[in-house]
Amino acid sequence: MADIILGRRALIGSVVSLPLLTGCDALNESPVFRKILSMGEVMHQHSQRTLMDRGALAREFDRSDLSPTFRANGSQMVEGPSYAAHVASGFRDWRVRVGGLVRNPLSLSMADIRTLPQRRQITRHDCVEGWSAIGAWQGARLGPILAAVQLLPAARYIVFRCADRIGGVPYYESVDLVDALHPQTILAWQLNDRTLPVANGAPLRLRVERHLGYKHAKFIESIEAVASLNGIGAGKGGFWEDRVDYEWYAGI
Amino acid sequence: MTDGVTVPQRIYRHRWPTRLWHWLNAVILLVMLMSGLMIFNAHPRLYWGQYGANADPAWLEVRSTTSNGYLRIGAAEVRTTGVLGHWRNDAGEVKRRAFPHWATIPSYYSLADGRRWHLFFAWVLALSMTAYMLWSLLAGHIRRDLHVSRSEWSPRHIWHDIKEHARLRFPTGEAAARYNVLQKLAYIGVIFVLLPLMVATGLAMSPGMNAAAPWLIDLFGGRQSARSIHFIATWALVGFFLVHMAMVLLAGPLNELRSMLTGWFTLPQAKDKAHG
Numbered sequence: 001m002a003d004i005i006l007g008r009r010a011l012i013g014s015v016v017s018l019p020l021l022t023g024c025d026a027l028n029e030s031p032v033f034r035k036i037l038s039m040g041e042v043m044h045q046h047s048q049r050t051l052m053d054r055g056a057l058a059r060e061f062d063r064s065d066l067s068p069t070f071r072a073n074g075s076q077m078v079e080g081p082s083y084a085a086h087v088a089s090g091f092r093d094w095r096v097r098v099g100g101l102v103r104n105p106l107s108l109s110m111a112d113i114r115t116l117p118q119r120r121q122i123t124r125h126d127c128v129e130g131w132s133a134i135g136a137w138q139g140a141r142l143g144p145i146l147a148a149v150q151l152l153p154a155a156r157y158i159v160f161r162c163a164d165r166i167g168g169v170p171y172y173e174s175v176d177l178v179d180a181l182h183p184q185t186i187l188a189w190q191l192n193d194r195t196l197p198v199a200n201g202a203p204l205r206l207r208v209e210r211h212l213g214y215k216h217a218k219f220i221e222s223i224e225a226v227a228s229l230n231g232i233g234a235g236k237g238g239f240w241e242d243r244v245d246y247e248w249y250a251g252i
Numbered sequence: 253m254t255d256g257v258t259v260p261q262r263i264y265r266h267r268w269p270t271r272l273w274h275w276l277n278a279v280i281l282l283v284m285l286m287s288g289l290m291i292f293n294a295h296p297r298l299y300w301g302q303y304g305a306n307a308d309p310a311w312l313e314v315r316s317t318t319s320n321g322y323l324r325i326g327a328a329e330v331r332t333t334g335v336l337g338h339w340r341n342d343a344g345e346v347k348r349r350a351f352p353h354w355a356t357i358p359s360y361y362s363l364a365d366g367r368r369w370h371l372f373f374a375w376v377l378a379l380s381m382t383a384y385m386l387w388s389l390l391a392g393h394i395r396r397d398l399h400v401s402r403s404e405w406s407p408r409h410i411w412h413d414i415k416e417h418a419r420l421r422f423p424t425g426e427a428a429a430r431y432n433v434l435q436k437l438a439y440i441g442v443i444f445v446l447l448p449l450m451v452a453t454g455l456a457m458s459p460g461m462n463a464a465a466p467w468l469i470d471l472f473g474g475r476q477s478a479r480s481i482h483f484i485a486t487w488a489l490v491g492f493f494l495v496h497m498a499m500v501l502l503a504g505p506l507n508e509l510r511s512m513l514t515g516w517f518t519l520p521q522a523k524d525k526a527h528g
Contacts, residue, residue, distance in 0.1 A: 021353070021354060021357075021359045024283075024286070024357045024358060024359070025358050025359050025360070028357070028358040028362075028365055028369070034368070036372070037368040037369060037372040038368065038372075039372065040368065040371040040372030040373075040374065040375055041368075041371065043375055044371060044375075044458075044460075048458075048460040048464070051464070052460060052463070052464035053463075053464065056463040056464050057463055058459070058462050058463040059462050059463070059466040059469070061302070065302060065303075067303045067305065067307075067308065068307065068308070069305070069307035069308075071305040071306060071307065124302055124303060124462070124475060126457070126459050126462070126475065127295070127305075128294070128363065128367070129294040129295040129363065130291065130292070130294055130295035130479060131295050131297070131299075131304055131305040131306070131476075132302065132303045132304060132305065132475050132476055133303050133305050134302060134303045209459070209462075209463070210459050210460050210462070210463045211459055212459055240364070244362065244363075244364040245364045245365065245368065246364045246367070247367065247368075247371070250459070251458060251459055251460030252371060252458045252459075252460060
């Protein structure tokens with residue numbers, strides 16, 4: 001009985017909203033209309049950058065605030081024998097190349113990462129889907145690493161290239177220098193006082209605390225300073241940005 | 253309607269900013285609702301506090317099995333197959349997302365596109381709301397039309413209005429030229445409470461705001477609480493819309509519609525007079 005009533009209600013709903021929906025779907029697929037909608041992202045980015053303190057720290061929490069379970073999302077494993085060998089050896093031979101528009105490119109081992117200037121922070125991870133989890137992170141601050149490689153004046157963005165593949169394509173993300181040099185932006189190798197688990201991006205993942213979760217690249221293999229995002233993927237600056245049109249500026 | 257003796261009195265009821273904002277809101281709020289339901293579909297669970305994910309207890313959840321959809325609020329669960337959690341799209345395929353295709357923008361699942369719509373129209377909502385609030389204050393809309401006088405605040409007066417509404421007896425003549433107290437409270441509640449609450453709880457979910465204004469998130473008891481309040485306030489606005497539609501239909505839809513298009517409102521006449 002309940003099903004019949006709900007079925008009829010659904011039918012009425014679809015009759016009432018059909019023309020509207022067809023219209024919205026058509027608009028949703030119109031390139032001009034999408035360009036207008038995208039102005040929202042630009043306005044959010046510029047207003048946040050203009051009105052907010054660019055160095056403002058994301059809220060930090062106490063140990064008592066930690067999520068009992070820190071949900072892992074996105075790629076939770078990297079396929080292939082090479083990564084499996086790295087896991088088996090405790091990432092002893094893992095290297096992170098830092099290059100691109102820099103004067104002094106570097107190749108960092110995990111031992112190097114652990115001895116660089118560190119930061120510990122308990123922050124809330126906000127997924128674009130809507131859920132949040134609070135975790136304690138430790139990692140090397142990206143700012144001092146970028147200072148060590150000496151960015152060239154043309155460098156505007158930092159691109160992260162990852163070992164995980166989705167549909168055969170390696171994951172990638174990018175941030176601008178405001179976020180790259182922010183004190184809470186770290187290459188994290190610890191979660192909740194333990195070596196970063198594979199599901200959360202072992203051995204190294206980005207924490208860029210003023211952005212949604214998809215910006216926090218996992219399984220980082222290389223870091224590249226670039227002048228423009230045009231040559232990266234399809235040009236929107238990230239794997240999901242290029243594929244489903246997530247906002248590059250994920251501070252909203 | 254009239255017998256030629258009594259000429260119905262027409263008053264200029266709605267100034268152009270009110271009319272413009274009203275119709276703009278009709279579009280904005282529908283888009284915000286439907287794109288918001290798309291965003292909800294990405295994670296159809298609500299929590300209280302700062303954090304909340306699949307392993308944490310949700311106070312509201314839309315879930316599905318292979319054959320049915322369910323809405324659970326607290327300990328109470330209802331089967332919602334056909335509407336929530338388990339429904340068929342236009343092609344007849346079973347989908348197990350929370351809200352059905354006819355309730356979301358776009359009609360097919362795309363969190364990215366739902367966000368594009370929601371975060372663009374959020375600007376239109378916030379800016380037009382701020383402009384209208386300022387205009388209402390400066391142009392005397394609040395003082396002249398929405399201000400609840402001391403006598404109107406009396407419980408007896410409010411109770412009287414509730415009874416009149418319940419009997420579907422609406423003011424006529426001069427008395428209809430002004431909003432009654434329930435109308436005033438409803439409009440004040442929407443303009444100065446619900447809509448700002450939507451904007452504030454929406455902003456409280458932004459990771460940028462988390463750094464710039466953590467007090468805003470604390471005000472609502474955490475990010476997941478803000479998300480829950482955002483959802484509840486949505487349905488309060490839907491509730492307002494339904495009552496609003498019912499009142500317009502009962503009070504004379506053509507007169508009401510015309511007044512919100514042209515500004516001119518014909519004062520309804522008392523029934524006995526009109527027929528006498």
